[in-house]
Amino acid sequence: MDSYRIDDLARMADTTVRNVRAFQERGLLPPPRMKGRTGYYDDSHLARIRVIGNLQERGFTLASIGEMLSAWESGHNLADVLGVERVLTEPWSGEEPEYLSISEVVEIFVPGLVEDDFAGKSPELFPMLARAEELGFIRWAGDRFEVPSPRLFRVGVELHAAGVPLSSIYDIAGELRADCATIADRFVALAVKQADLEDPSQLAARADLPEIAKLIARLRPLGxxxxxxxxxxxxxxxxxxxxxxxxETFLDLLPKEVPLTPKDPGPS
Known part of the structure; x- marks a missing residue:
């Protein structure tokens, strides 16, 4: 098995010596084999640093990574641990985001605004755009707008085209978002109870991680x-x-008897 000094290990793992030492201090990386006053690392250290880096890129904190590595060391297959992580973090919508130019978005959300008036200004200066971004309809992407959920965006556009004011669309969107959060909480509570996960600290010790991952994955389509x-x-x-x-109210207001206009008998 190859041996590496700390600077060689950091270079091969595409990280820094400072990070390697930080991983050791937090217990994420086993200590090196000491030869005199020099520490030597091997391929297992390199593999672990690469796993840590991969998880960091996916948004995990060092504390969460430590729990995963503990589960790995306790006998779990890392693929099982990452399988639970994958169903928790992968997008639950198959939608691909779309992009709109400034003029297209301005025409929808700020009627009457000339595109030149928008140049160089933050979308936050325009309440209608700021509200649309807050609700997740659009997201400012530098020189254009990202539409995270084209399906949701089209609902808003269709309602607006039907004459519903933007303010009313925003109000109901906010209410629906809160309603959906409540519904989602209920499904999550059901899954937590079914998987017996009320105590999250016990997850690392569970032997049925693949089954837990399947349960969470099934929650999406069923919900x-x-x-x-x-x-x-x-x-x-x-x-x-x-x-x-x-x-019925309209019909009740109609005259009970509608007089018939006699037909013109015409010339005799």
Missing amino acids: MEAIQGMLAQELHARIQAAFSDRI
């Missing part, structure tokens, strides 16, 4: 199907009730 089915039922029932009442 979406349940919400779509129930929402369709409720929309049908409530729209029918609301408009039926209004139509």
Whole structure:
């Protein structure tokens, strides 16, 4: 097995000596084999640093990485540990973001604004754009706008084209976001209870990590199907009730007897 000094190890792992020492201090990296006053590292150290770097790039803190590595050392296959991580972090929507020019977005969200008036200014200066970004419709990307969810964006555009004011669209979008958060919390609570994960500190000791990953993965389609089915039922029932009442009221206001205009008998 090859041996490396700390500077060689850092170079091969595409990191810094300072990071290697920090990993050791936090217990993420085993100590080197000492020969005199010089420490020598091997391929296992190199592999572990690369795993740490990969997890850091995916947004994990060193504390979370430490828990994963502890699970690995306790006998779990790292693929099982990362399998749970993958279903937790991968996007739950298959949508690809789209991009719109400034003029396209301005035309939708700030009617009447000339594009030249926008040049060099932050979107935050325009309340309508700031609100759209806050709700996740758009995201400022330097010289254009990213649309994270084209499907959601099109709903807003269609409502606006139908005459619904932007302020009303923003209000209902905010309310729906809160409603969806509550629904999501309920499904997560169900999964946590089903997987017996009320105590998160016990996750590393679990031997059924692949089954937990499968349970979390199944939550996505089942949750979406349940919400779509129930929402369709409720929309049908409530729209029918609301408009039926209004139509009945309208009919009640009509004259009970409508006089018939006699036809012109024409020339005799």
